[in-house]
Amino acid sequence: xxxxxxxxxxxxxxxxxxxxxxxxxxxxxxxxxxxxxxxxxxxxxxxxxxxxxxxxxxxxxxxxxxxxxxxxxxxxxxxxxxxxxxxxxxxxxxxxxxxxxxxxxxxxxxxxxxxxxxxxxxxxxxxxxxxxxxxxxxxxxxxxxxxxxxxxxxxxxxxxxxxxxxxxxxxxxxxxxxxxxxxxxxxxxxxxxxxxxxxxxxxxxxxxxxxxxxxxxxxxxxxxxxxxxxxxxxxxxxxxxxxxxxxxxxxx
Amino acid sequence: xxxxxxxxxxxxxxxxxxxxxxxxxxxxxxxxxxxxxxxxxxxxxxxxxxxxxxxxxxxxxxxxxxxxxxxxxxxxxxxxxxxxxxxxxxxxxxxxxxxxxxxxxxxxxxxxxxxxxxxxxxxxxxxxxxxxxxxxxxxxxxxxxxxxxxxxxxxxxxxxxxxxxxxxxxxxxxxxxxxxxxxxxxxxxxxxxxxxxxxxxxxxxxxxxxxxxxxxxxxxxxxxxxxxxxxxxxxxxxxxxxxxxxxxxxxxxxxxxxxxxxxxxxxxxxxxxxxxxxxxxxxxxxxxxxxxxxxxxxxxxxxxxxxxxxxxxxxxxxxxxxxxxxxxxxxxxxxxx
Ligand SMILES: Nc1ncnc2c1ncn2[C@@H]1O[C@H](COP(=O)(O)OP(=O)(O)OP(=O)(O)O)[C@@H](O)[C@H]1O
Ligand SMILES: [Mg+2]
Numbered sequence: 288x289x290x291x292x293x294x295x296x297x298x299x300x301x302x303x304x305x306x307x308x309x310x311x312x313x314x315x316x317x318x319x320x321x322x323x324x325x326x327x328x329x330x331x332x333x334x335x336x337x338x339x340x341x342x343x344x345x346x347x348x349x350x351x352x353x354x355x356x357x358x359x360x361x362x363x364x365x366x367x368x369x370x371x372x373x374x375x376x377x378x379x380x381x382x383x384x385x386x387x388x389x390x391x392x393x394x395x396x397x398x399x400x401x402x403x404x405x406x407x408x409x410x411x412x413x414x415x416x417x418x419x420x421x422x423x424x425x426x427x428x429x430x431x432x433x434x435x436x437x438x439x440x441x442x443x444x445x446x447x448x449x450x451x452x453x454x455x456x457x458x459x460x461x462x463x464x465x466x467x468x469x470x471x472x473x474x475x476x477x478x479x480x481x482x483x484x485x486x487x488x489x490x491x492x493x494x495x496x497x498x499x500x501x502x503x504x505x506x507x508x509x510x511x512x513x514x515x516x517x518x519x520x521x522x523x524x525x526x527x528x529x530x531x532x533x534x535x536x537x538x539x
Numbered sequence: 540x541x542x543x544x545x546x547x548x549x550x551x552x553x554x555x556x557x558x559x560x561x562x563x564x565x566x567x568x569x570x571x572x573x574x575x576x577x578x579x580x581x582x583x584x585x586x587x588x589x590x591x592x593x594x595x596x597x598x599x600x601x602x603x604x605x606x607x608x609x610x611x612x613x614x615x616x617x618x619x620x621x622x623x624x625x626x627x628x629x630x631x632x633x634x635x636x637x638x639x640x641x642x643x644x645x646x647x648x649x650x651x652x653x654x655x656x657x658x659x660x661x662x663x664x665x666x667x668x669x670x671x672x673x674x675x676x677x678x679x680x681x682x683x684x685x686x687x688x689x690x691x692x693x694x695x696x697x698x699x700x701x702x703x704x705x706x707x708x709x710x711x712x713x714x715x716x717x718x719x720x721x722x723x724x725x726x727x728x729x730x731x732x733x734x735x736x737x738x739x740x741x742x743x744x745x746x747x748x749x750x751x752x753x754x755x756x757x758x759x760x761x762x763x764x765x766x767x768x769x770x771x772x773x774x775x776x777x778x779x780x781x782x783x784x785x786x787x788x789x790x791x792x793x794x795x796x797x798x799x800x801x802x803x804x805x806x807x808x809x810x811x812x813x814x815x816x817x818x819x820x821x822x823x824x825x826x827x828x829x830x831x832x833x834x835x836x837x838x839x840x841x842x843x844x845x846x847x848x849x850x851x852x853x854x855x856x857x858x859x860x861x862x863x864x865x866x867x868x869x870x871x872x873x874x875x876x
Pocket of ligand 1: 303306307308326327328329330331332333334335375
């Protein structure tokens, strides 16, 4: 069943004052796909994610998830339907120990439904998830106050919070920005593993080389509009795409 | 110190805290005592104080300290979810009038009016504040500040609930011991109860909301539902204090909605140190007796009171409790740089 559509974005538009942050964007993502979204700074990628996940209400247009209209629903309801997202500026619960960050998704109605998880037992599940993402359980790292961890760990903690929600659709907003090469190299196989296990992933990324390793389709945005959508190699050869990237550095 | 040599203070942990704030390694019964002492000693003292002070003027001061302590705890609990309240008087007044009205109009006995005042007052406050929990920061605070003043005004102009005269000759406690031990018991229950709640998974969500509510929403948790539950718990503690006080005075009037019940608890939390609940309680047990002791100063009382408060804050901006806690868990020594 890889053919059914998990997410459908229909003619989504968002204006902030006079700025067209997202302009008439449509997108279809099928279950099991790994879709990349690229575009120069300020082209509306983050806003598109915010629109899909309910953090920003659209000016016009619709978002359908598994055929259900989720436009205008609050973020926590959308998350509970199975859409998890990371934040571009890795947002975590800074004053809590790292592993306690995962208690929140583990207490959400969505995960409670999946498996009970009593007080204390949730701690163990949290540590398991973090261990998989490189927070070694026998080190001090998972128990440290999140705010004291290095940036790369915060990014992965953000990802861990998503995984704890047991999502069906994972949306990553520049997960790799600010991560060390070694961390990227360690995280990439994890994403591939989640993908193999059936997770649908949408990934906004400036690090094109890594993105093209995993994504089987890429959408390009510029000035709020979708200017290309297709297999990575083909898309990068298109004239509009090369023009959009002219003058903006393409990161390694 | 020799010329040219520099020294600096070094702080060392007395060190049985391991890994995180929540995990301890206990090696001996001495360690256990070290952990238990700061909890057991104040509890024992609080339980003994009513007996020691029985029959004196200071018994009443102890009662007031507990009342303001409950309001301070209620403030600190809301603050731990990121709700900055300026309206503890609303909680206090709701409980006080609810209990008073049930006693006055329906003749309910104390053992019913106090629980009913607690729950009823808390429900009213929650219903009033839930519509505004979406307001951020200072906007929420201003609503909490205005509501009790508004109700005091309504009671006066509409002449409801006794109007300016208040409700008089309400039932008294069968014995002074009941009042004082209800106050002390409630204070301990709220203190340890709130601390426990914030250590549990439920509390992680509350602390998370204060840290970054967008993260909590992204994790699939309805922050407004959790804020509403927190308001109910905080309001219940405040309303209980109000109901208790109503029967202590055998009277309830507009004064229970006055700014005093907002400002003094807030000052107590700031003095004691927010975020730990123990600081809130400690602050009340310093401020209330202090304000009583200064009564003899007459007109200078408020000025002196303010000066002492400012002085304490300047000396210990972190709050007295956090200072004491640090001194207990760490020791300092001078080391050569
Ligand atoms: N809350 C907001 N209020 C006003 N303008 C906004 C808001 N959010 C985004 N914008 C504007 O919308 C446009 C798109 O921004 P967005 O953050 O979506 O771009 P982006 O593609 O994610 O960029 P980057 O690669 O730098 O992350 C920008 O011009 C930005 O200034
Ligand atoms: Mg962005």
